[in-house]
Amino acid sequence: xxxxxxxLTLEGVVRVHDAVLCLAKFSxxxxxxxxxxxxxxxxxxxxxxxxxxxxxDRNVFFEKYSFSPILTKGQNATDITESRFTCQLxxxxxxxxxxxxxxxxxxxxxxxxxxxxxxxDQPDKTECRLIVKMxxxxxxxxxxxxxxxxxxxxxALFNRNAAKNTWRIGAGTLRSFIEYFGxxxxxxxISSENGRANFTSYTEKVTNGRDVLKMPLQTSITIDNLDFxxxxxxxxxxxxxxxKDFKAIVTHAETLQTSVTALYNFPSRPMQLSYNExxxxxxxxxxxxxxxxxxxxxxxxxxxxxxxxxSAANQPSRQSPAQVxxxxxxxxxxxxxxxxxxxxxxxxxxxxxxxxxxxxxxASLDPESLFLPLDExxxxxxxxxxxxxxxxxxxxxxxxKNVSELNDMRKASASSSRLEPYPAWPEDPNSRIxxxxxxxxxxxxxxx
Amino acid sequence: xxxxxxxxTSLFSAVSGSARQLFLLLRCINFVSKAQxxxxxxxxxxxxxxxxxxxxxxxxxxxxxxxxxxxxxxSNDDDDEEDAEAxxxxxxxxxxxxxxxIFGINDLKDRWSNRExxxxxxxxxxxxxxxxxxxxxRVLGMNGICRLSYSAQGEPLCIILEEKGVTTTCELVxxxxxxxxxxxxxxxxxxxxxxxxxxxxxxxxxxxxxxxxTRLTMVSSPTAPYFTLSSSGPLGSxxxxxxxxxxxxxxxxxxxxxxxxxxxxxxxxxSRAMAIAAKVSIRSDQQGVLSxxxxxxxxxxxxxxxxxxxxxxxxxxxxxxxxxxxGEAEGFE
Numbered sequence: 162x163x164x165x166x167x168x169l170t171l172e173g174v175v176r177v178h179d180a181v182l183c184l185a186k187f188s189x190x191x192x193x194x195x196x197x198x199x200x201x202x203x204x205x206x207x208x209x210x211x212x213x214x215x216x217x218d219r220n221v222f223f224e225k226y227s228f229s230p231i232l233t234k235g236q237n238a239t240d241i242t243e244s245r246f247t248c249q250l251x252x253x254x255x256x257x258x259x260x261x262x263x264x265x266x267x268x269x270x271x272x273x274x275x276x277x278x279x280x281x282d283q284p285d286k287t288e289c290r291l292i293v294k295m296x297x298x299x300x301x302x303x304x305x306x307x308x309x310x311x312x313x314x315x316x317a318l319f320n321r322n323a324a325k326n327t328w329r330i331g332a333g334t335l336r337s338f339i340e341y342f343g344x345x346x347x348x349x350x351i352s353s354e355n356g357r358a359n360f361t362s363y364t365e366k367v368t369n370g371r372d373v374l375k376m377p378l379q380t381s382i383t384i385d386n387l388d389f390x391x392x393x394x395x396x397x398x399x400x401x402x403x404x405k406d407f408k409a410i411v412t413h414a415e416t417l418q419t420s421v422t423a424l425y426n427f428p429s430r431p432m433q434l435s436y437n438e439x440x441x442x443x444x445x446x447x448x449x450x451x452x453x454x455x456x457x458x459x460x461x462x463x464x465x466x467x468x469x470x471x472s473a474a475n476q477p478s479r480q481s482p483a484q485v486x487x488x489x490x491x492x493x494x495x496x497x498x499x500x501x502x503x504x505x506x507x508x509x510x511x512x513x514x515x516x517x518x519x520x521x522x523x524a525s526l527d528p529e530s531l532f533l534p535l536d537e538x539x540x541x542x543x544x545x546x547x548x549x550x551x552x553x554x555x556x557x558x559x560x561x562k563n564v565s566e567l568n569d570m571r572k573a574s575a576s577s578s579r580l581e582p583y584p585a586w587p588e589d590p591n592s593r594i595x596x597x598x599x600x601x602x603x604x605x606x607x608x609x
Numbered sequence: 610x611x612x613x614x615x616x617x618t619s620l621f622s623a624v625s626g627s628a629r630q631l632f633l634l635l636r637c638i639n640f641v642s643k644a645q646x647x648x649x650x651x652x653x654x655x656x657x658x659x660x661x662x663x664x665x666x667x668x669x670x671x672x673x674x675x676x677x678x679x680x681x682x683x684s685n686d687d688d689d690e691e692d693a694e695a696x697x698x699x700x701x702x703x704x705x706x707x708x709x710x711i712f713g714i715n716d717l718k719d720r721w722s723n724r725e726x727x728x729x730x731x732x733x734x735x736x737x738x739x740x741x742x743x744x745x746x747r748v749l750g751m752n753g754i755c756r757l758s759y760s761a762q763g764e765p766l767c768i769i770l771e772e773k774g775v776t777t778t779c780e781l782v783x784x785x786x787x788x789x790x791x792x793x794x795x796x797x798x799x800x801x802x803x804x805x806x807x808x809x810x811x812x813x814x815x816x817x818x819x820x821x822x823t824r825l826t827m828v829s830s831p832t833a834p835y836f837t838l839s840s841s842g843p844l845g846s847x848x849x850x851x852x853x854x855x856x857x858x859x860x861x862x863x864x865x866x867x868x869x870x871x872x873x874x875x876x877x878x879x880s881r882a883m884a885i886a887a888k889v890s891i892r893s894d895q896q897g898v899l900s901x902x903x904x905x906x907x908x909x910x911x912x913x914x915x916x917x918x919x920x921x922x923x924x925x926x927x928x929x930x931x932x933x934x935x936g937e938a939e940g941f942e
Contacts, residue, residue, distance in 0.1 A: 257819030300852025
């Protein structure tokens with residue numbers, strides 16, 4: 162049993178609303194985690210391919226914050242700082258509690274003055290509830306008692322030290338990009354070539370091209386690397402994430418008017434987007450798709466986009482200062498790069514098997530890179546280390562299985578429009594997805 | 610029933626300078642399709658009823674009309690009710706509302722700004738009162754002249770709308786009324802009477818919607834917490850508490866604690882009135898029958914009233930039928 166009570170400032174109420182709104186794009190449940198010095202809201206999407214977390218500093222957002230964990234036997238003093246209260250709530254419930262308070266702040270007579278929250282889980286009470294009390298002017302009090310589920314919260318782990326590709330750019334710039342991404346596009350490919358970074362949104366959904374209006378729209382945005390505040394990315398490395406996630410992140414980042422930092426290693430390894438502003442630490446860990454080849458051994462083939470100059474010449478282009486290019490192609494359009502998922506769904510089996518296996522990860526890479534060792538240093542905010550020793554369930558399984566999950570998700574969404582035979586899986590993983598994880602990783606994962 | 614008198618003028622006719630005003634008032638009770646209309650000397654009374662547990666009444670006072678004539682036929686051998694009131698009839702409320710807004714209702718702003726600056730919605734913001742058209746009908750408040758007439762029982766209700774030389778004539782079929790009784794509120798046994806700003810009630814009702822409730826519980830008590838609205842649903846419960854601050858609750862007469870439960874969706878049916886009204890008077894009698902009376906400011910000064918009655922979720926529901934005739938628009942005293 163824990164006692165947790167805190168009072169949010171007005172700004173805190175608005176920030177929590179923004180955060181919950183963003184989390185709603187990932188999952189329908191929000192995990193709440195209270196610790197001694199911060200309150201954390203997280204969401205993990207259903208396919209476990211995207212994870213979002215918002216950490217609110219107790220000194221910035223709270224007028225009052227008290228969390229006193231009850232120590233059980235066998236815990237020592239160091240456990241106090243690590244002990245936490247976790248629960249899960251429906252996003253919908255939280256959203257309706259914190260909804261639209263921004264309007265209240267401005268003009269309404271019954272504006273919220275402060276927001277008191279506490280957990281009611283005393284054994285003598287019959288109901289366990291998260292109680293949110295909005296105290297408004299004129300003595301109007303709005304009390305919500307929300308049901309919650311007491312569960313252990315899982316956090317995605319990300320090893321910042323192993324990520325060698327990074328860029329940082331103002332959220333406002335990214336916000337202006339995402340407006341050009343078509344509503345139906347699903348994937349976002351990020352790459353860098355010749356000193357220019359390229360963001361391309363595309364979809365693999367419509368392939369037969371029968372319906373003219375439903376043609377996939379591919380939007381490429383190219384910007385100079387100098388426009389980034391920081392840009393260290395391996396040349397010609399294509400990495401794919403979900404447009405929807407990206408939009409949700411950028412939209413939220415823009416409300417804080419901050420800069421977004423991306424950290425990643427290579428495709429099929431997680432990418433982390435993060436920003437830290439006004440005492441709010443926001444981190445998003447996204448699974449990526451794409452095909453990793455060592456840059457030196459197998460130079461990336463000329464990308465489809467550049468190989469077709471004709472399309473670039475006669476396209477009806479929307480030129481914006483950010484050099485936005487919209488390409489609408491008449492038939493099913495190949496994605497900008499040979500991503501794993503594309504080849505997985507469409508290419509004949511024989512072709513795939515002829516592909517050379519990617520070289521093993523470079524020697525400089527720690528084979529355990531994305532799974533935080535137990536004795537990692539303290540700078541990790543999310544490094545959960547006392548997870549009852551089952552830490553491997555917390556990390557990303559970066560093996561090919563995750564890619565298949567991503568594909569499952571995509572297929573499920575595409576199945577309404579088009580059914581296609583689902584290839585038998587996974588008798589021989591090598592025939593479809595180039596392995597990006599060594600067998601040793603997998604064996605450690607499954608505790609062999 | 611009353612015989613048709615062919616050579617007489619119509620039973621009722623009225624002209625309003627603002628169809629918009631009528632529309633806004635009648636829209637408050639637009640939760641069922643048919644409304645019962647009773648024409649009296651003082652005005653038009655529109656009543657709607659939902660499942661015999663909720664009633665909404667809009668009274669269009671004759672002050673809302675520029676001309677208002679009501680000439681009931683002398684009740685020769687009628688066994689009708691008192692002082693020769695024409696029997697009520699029903700019309701399709703949705704059709705009436707459709708008719709009243711046939712030229713659009715927010716024309717004052719929109720069409721003007723459109724003419725000034727074309728399509729651009731951002732820059733056209735305060736273009737009202739600029740050059741030209743000082744005597745435009747809209748500036749003079751002459752837009753949407755609306756004429757209502759009803760010649761005799763059984764005849765259609767005729768609505769003529771004029772704007773810029775375009776005339777729309779609409780005849781709405783009238784139906785036999787299918788309910789007569791008002792939900793009775795025992796005025797001599799009022800258990801609570803609270804007057805507050807309607808927007809606050811609206812806000813509170815909206816807050817409660819977060820739990821997707823089926824029932825709304827209203828508790829008023831002479832001690833703190835004075836007035837609470839609460840609901841619960843699968844995701845949790847929500848409560849809105851009002852203190853006794855005179856700025857908040859203008860009038861608060863609660864001799865003893867009362868607890869009543871109503872169907873949430875029905876109360877929400879009054880939310881349109883809550884949104885546009887200035888004040889609301891919340892009364893309930895000892896049986897728990899709830900009356901929400903909304904005072905709505907009318908364009909040219911003055912006020913109109915929209916009245917709602919709700920039957921609570923209690924065993925006494927519908928036990929004794931009080932015959933008391935409920936007067937309309939009795940104000941807040």
